[in-house]
Amino acid sequence: MPFVKIDLFEGRSEEQKAELAREVTEVVSRIAKAPKEAIHVFINDLPEGSYFPAGEVKKKK
Numbered sequence: 792m793p794f795v796k797i798d799l800f801e802g803r804s805e806e807q808k809a810e811l812a813r814e815v816t817e818v819v820s821r822i823a824k825a826p827k828e829a830i831h832v833f834i835n836d837l838p839e840g841s842y843f844p845a846g847e848v849k850k851k852k
Contacts, residue, residue, distance in 0.1 A: 792829045793819050801836035808834050 795815055803811075812832040820827050842849040 792831070793823055793825050795819060795830065795832045796835065797832065798835045798837055800842075801838055803836075 797811065797815070812834065815832050816827055816830045819825060819830050839850060840848055
């Protein structure tokens with residue numbers, strides 16, 4: 792049962808996230824030979840100011 796976690800800065804529409812989840816499901820199903828019903832996609836909206844690569848805050852561009 793594949794689980795796919797995607798972290799994105801918040802700001803994408805529900806339609807964009809739904810399309811991303813559908814496309815990721817298609818690819819995982821094809822490559823991993825897993826039924827679509829067994830694939831779970833989690834999209835986490837990260838608020839600005841919650842990501843610190845190399846100890847420095849990362850802002851949206």
